[in-house]
Amino acid sequence: MVVISTEPDRFDKLKALSTMAGDDVLGRPPAVSQFRRDLTPSNDGRTYRAPYSRKEKNPMPGIYKASMPGGKTISLMRTMFTDFCMMDCHFCPNSHWVPRRRFAYKVDELAKTFAEMAERNMVSGLFLSSGIMGSGASRTTQKMVETVEAIRKRHKFTGYIHLKVMPGTEQNIVEAAHRLGTRLSVNIETPTDPGLQQLSPMKDMNRGILAPMSWIDRLTKARTGETVGQATQMIVGAAEESDADILGRITQLYGDWKLKRVYYVPFRPVRYTPMEEHAPTPSEREYRLYQMDWLKRVYRFDNSEIGLAFDTKGLLDLDQDPKVVIALENPGHFPVDINTADLPTLLRTPGVGPISADRIMQHRRRFTISNWRDLQTMGVVPKKARGFVVMPGHRPEPARQLRLELLGHTEPRSSVDLVDVKRELTASRSSPGPTPTGEHSDCADRASCAGCPMFGAPGHPGSVAVNQVTRETVSV
Numbered sequence: 001m002v003v004i005s006t007e008p009d010r011f012d013k014l015k016a017l018s019t020m021a022g023d024d025v026l027g028r029p030p031a032v033s034q035f036r037r038d039l040t041p042s043n044d045g046r047t048y049r050a051p052y053s054r055k056e057k058n059p060m061p062g063i064y065k066a067s068m069p070g071g072k073t074i075s076l077m078r079t080m081f082t083d084f085c086m087m088d089c090h091f092c093p094n095s096h097w098v099p100r101r102r103f104a105y106k107v108d109e110l111a112k113t114f115a116e117m118a119e120r121n122m123v124s125g126l127f128l129s130s131g132i133m134g135s136g137a138s139r140t141t142q143k144m145v146e147t148v149e150a151i152r153k154r155h156k157f158t159g160y161i162h163l164k165v166m167p168g169t170e171q172n173i174v175e176a177a178h179r180l181g182t183r184l185s186v187n188i189e190t191p192t193d194p195g196l197q198q199l200s201p202m203k204d205m206n207r208g209i210l211a212p213m214s215w216i217d218r219l220t221k222a223r224t225g226e227t228v229g230q231a232t233q234m235i236v237g238a239a240e241e242s243d244a245d246i247l248g249r250i251t252q253l254y255g256d257w258k259l260k261r262v263y264y265v266p267f268r269p270v271r272y273t274p275m276e277e278h279a280p281t282p283s284e285r286e287y288r289l290y291q292m293d294w295l296k297r298v299y300r301f302d303n304s305e306i307g308l309a310f311d312t313k314g315l316l317d318l319d320q321d322p323k324v325v326i327a328l329e330n331p332g333h334f335p336v337d338i339n340t341a342d343l344p345t346l347l348r349t350p351g352v353g354p355i356s357a358d359r360i361m362q363h364r365r366r367f368t369i370s371n372w373r374d375l376q377t378m379g380v381v382p383k384k385a386r387g388f389v390v391m392p393g394h395r396p397e398p399a400r401q402l403r404l405e406l407l408g409h410t411e412p413r414s415s416v417d418l419v420d421v422k423r424e425l426t427a428s429r430s431s432p433g434p435t436p437t438g439e440h441s442d443c444a445d446r447a448s449c450a451g452c453p454m455f456g457a458p459g460h461p462g463s464v465a466v467n468q469v470t471r472e473t474v475s476v
């Protein structure tokens with residue numbers, strides 16, 4: 001007798017629901033070859049079938065790499081409880097606009113699947129999200145909490161669990177989630193209330209999103225549960241929000257509620273939704289926002305400094321690292337003496353990060369830093385820092401490193417002017433321009449360019465290296 005089942009098994013659900021959880025930013029799936037172990041004993045009890053590793057060349061469904069604080073990487077099972085959602089978010093593939101087959105776990109089924117994967121060291125943590133079931137946000141979060149409770153109590157799992165709280169969940173359920181999850185998050189989706197009304201008309205920014213976030217903050221500060229922090233996520237470029245709007249919102253989130261992370265997801269149009277014709281957001285914007293976030297959260301730049309990186313519309317330059325733009329707007333602060341500059345100054349120098357700044361501070365207590373090799377060993381990126389740093393044997397003139405003076409600009413500039421300057425810089429990269437002196441026009445000794453008095457001048461071969469400082473510096 002042949003039995004044909006139309007019911008999805010655990011693998012079908014894992015495959016479908018982990019794929020739909022892919023909108024939540026965490027990391028990339030590893031190759032399935034790392035996880036070739038089987039999970040379920042076959043009927044004879046001796047051999048194993050492989051429900052979670054069907055095609056070696058495909059990524060293992062449900063398993064993703066995630067970076068933890070301190071740089072450690074762990075494998076997480078990332079899945080939704082259900083990809084059914086009653087809501088009408090205009091950007092979301094799980095919204096009710098999209099006609100598609102939907103799946104849902106049962107509480108015990110998901111708890112058991114995760115526990116089996118954890119027992120076999122396939123994963124060491126769980127990231128659990130969900131759509132909102134017809135019974136509402138509180139009931140959906142309740143189901144997720146019951147799953148985590150089963151994992152914690154019945155399967156004795158004590159590791160990392162990131163639990164999404166559905167917008168609009170009641171306070172007592174948020175408290176239950178807080179007792180069990182290592183990290184909680186409520187997706188804020190967009191920085192402003194009008195933006196949320198545009199994207200998700202059924203959601204309420206204050207009561208549905210900000211209120212649960214404030215409860216989580218209060219509970220975390222009171223240390224009443226497992227939760228040690230919260231995060232959130234924004235869809236970027238869907239509600240025509242500016243980067244300045246985003247900066248304003250993250251200032252509140254990192255300041256008042258000490259969020260661990262804000263994740264930025266570039267908008268991608270989804271077929272059948274009201275925004276299917278809307279242009280996608282370029283990935284460069286996501287990248288620049290993470291750089292801005294890094295300046296705010298790690299480098300502790302204040303908002304007036306970060307504001308220098310915005311244009312008149314409140315947007316970051318997609319072609320420039322905001323840290324470099326800010327440095328260019330502060331020509332009086334550079335070059336900095338690498339042997340005497342204080343920590344905040346070092347952190348504002350392109351090519352120098354928090355770790356390398358700390359190493360510089362320690363190293364120079366006993367030694368004078370006088371060469372790029374030492375700086376490189378400490379983590380500084382010479383080609384990015386070269387135009388902004390002075391030390392014995394390396395003293396570029398401010399006019400050369402900043403290039404603003406080279407282009408004839410002498411007064412502090414507005415953001416609009418800066419855009420013009422960058423255009424000129426770009427033009428100077430493509431066409432060398434007039435050669436300052438014939439003697440340098442054919443200089444081939446690029447290795448000694450840094451010591452050359454014409455280094456950085458328009459037309460000089462070394463100017464290519466200087467211009468790359470502007471274009472390529474990455475502050476994260």
Ligand code: SF4
Pocket residue numbers: 085086087088089092093094095096130131132200
């Ligand atoms: S509530 Fe969440 S899952 Fe549901 S449509 Fe909105 S963004 Fe998508």
